[in-house]
Amino acid sequence: TNTSDDSNKTLVDSNTSEKTLLEREDSMDSQDGLLHRWDRGNSLSITLKEWDIPYEQLKIGDVIGTGRFGTVYKGIWHGSVAIKMLNMDEDTDNQAQISAFKLEVAMLKNTRHENLLLFMGACMKPPHLAIVTSYCSGQTLYTHVRSNREKLQMNKIILIAQQIAQGMGYLHARNIVHKDLKTKNIFLENGKVVITDFGLFNVTKLCHGNRKGDWLHISPGWLCYLSPEIIRQLNIRGSVDLKFTERSDIFAFGTIWYELLVGEWPFRNQPPESIIWQVGRGIKQSLGMVAAPREVKELLLLCWLYKMDDRPGFKQILKLLDRLPKKRLVRSPSHPVQLSRSVDS
Ligand code: ADP
Ligand code: MG
Numbered sequence: 001t002n003t004s005d006d007s008n009k010t011l012v013d014s015n016t017s018e019k020t021l022l023e024r025e026d027s028m029d030s031q032d033g034l035l036h037r038w039d040r041g042n043s044l045s046i047t048l049k050e051w052d053i054p055y056e057q058l059k060i061g062d063v064i065g066t067g068r069f070g071t072v073y074k075g076i077w078h079g080s081v082a083i084k085m086l087n088m089d090e091d092t093d094n095q096a097q098i099s100a101f102k103l104e105v106a107m108l109k110n111t112r113h114e115n116l117l118l119f120m121g122a123c124m125k126p127p128h129l130a131i132v133t134s135y136c137s138g139q140t141l142y143t144h145v146r147s148n149r150e151k152l153q154m155n156k157i158i159l160i161a162q163q164i165a166q167g168m169g170y171l172h173a174r175n176i177v178h179k180d181l182k183t184k185n186i187f188l189e190n191g192k193v194v195i196t197d198f199g200l201f202n203v204t205k206l207c208h209g210n211r212k213g214d215w216l217h218i219s220p221g222w223l224c225y226l227s228p229e230i231i232r233q234l235n236i237r238g239s240v241d242l243k244f245t246e247r248s249d250i251f252a253f254g255t256i257w258y259e260l261l262v263g264e265w266p267f268r269n270q271p272p273e274s275i276i277w278q279v280g281r282g283i284k285q286s287l288g289m290v291a292a293p294r295e296v297k298e299l300l301l302l303c304w305l306y307k308m309d310d311r312p313g314f315k316q317i318l319k320l321l322d323r324l325p326k327k328r329l330v331r332s333p334s335h336p337v338q339l340s341r342s343v344d345s
Contacts, residue, residue, distance in 0.1 A: 053077065054123070055125065055130070060073050061074040071084075072085070073085060080137075081134060081135050084132075101124070101129050104202060105124065105131070108198075111176070113170040114192075115193045115195055117136070118133060118134040131200075136187035138187045138188045138190070139187070139188055140188070141160070141193075141260075144188050152260070154292075154324070154326055159191070160188070160260060161260060166314075167193065176198060176199050177249055179200075179244040180197050181195075181249050181252035183256055185197040223267075224275065225251070228279050229248065231276055245308065251308075253303055254302075255304075261290055262290060287300065287301070295323065299324070303317070
């Protein structure tokens with residue numbers, strides 16, 4: 001379990017509002033849990049009920065770890081599963097939390113892609129709100145890039161990035177923004193990439209422990225994936241929802257690309273305030289020490305562009321990845337990477 005990057009927390013204003021979610025839920029016919037809005041045009045008219053797993057049916061095993069959600073358990077439900085138990089606030093009858101949860105479950109049930117974690121169902125009866133997915137036996141990419149540096153050759157890195165871009169391209173084609181794309185949310189199983197936790201950010205921020213009043217916990221391990229436009233929203237007092245977009249996912253993909261190349265997060269060991277200050281102004285981690293071909297660094301700079309509309313989409317990223325020179329080894333820098341003061345706005 002790894003919660004170490006959560007130890008160095010600052011508090012950033014985020015007046016968590018469930019308003020938009022509630023409004024959306026209100027606009028649906030939610031009688032009997034039917035979500036017609038989501039099923040429009042679908043003759044099968046799938047209901048959320050079909051994805052409801054009675055809590056009693058789950059065999060809950062060991063704790064795998066604790067994250068922003070609450071606790072993840074290993075479990076059994078027709079085979080090995082991972083169970084994300086949501087630690088809701090004390091007043092578990094909170095309608096906003098349950099609505100947010102159901103809304104995200106409605107979205108999850110429509111995701112089917114080789115590189116996306118398989119969603120199996122959810123427990124939707126309070127106080128037991130949980131998401132049940134397939135269990136990943138592999139390592140996270142976070143661990144992988146840090147423990148297998150010497151083995152990570154350029155062609156392997158490209159294969160990993162291509163699979164991430166494919167899974168993400170699928171999500172974006174379905175108008176699903178990941179909102180929490182990071183190496184800890186990507187598993188590697190025998191070379192296959194499995195992306196997890198897409199679209200769940202609204203649930204996580206409603207969970208107990210992520211908020212203190214209107215403040216949201218920020219950890220350095222999260223900050224380096226946040227694009228300048230998101231970072232700038234952190235600074236606005238009373239800012240409610242962080243407006244994650246497909247382009248903020250692209251920025252996060254850039255950070256993953258950096259991690260694949262260097263084996264570390266950008267702005268390593270810098271305090272959150274300093275990262276917020278720099279990224280918000282368009283200052284990037286310098287690539288001077290990254291020993292990789294020019295095209296490899298160019299891809300990084302494209303994903304990290306200050307203006308969100310200038311960043312490429314995953315289709316274009318896939319094209320760029322395809323053209324990269326494949327054979328060369330990437331070496332991690334032996335000393336800390338310096339900062340550059342370049343702003344491209
Ligand atoms: P984070 O993503 O920040 O690590 P999570 O709450 O998503 O936090 O996960 C907590 C722990 O559970 C992590 O160690 C994560 O790797 C593990 N985990 C999450 N989902 C699965 C899964 N489907 N299979 C196996 N382990 C998982
Ligand atoms: Mg996760």
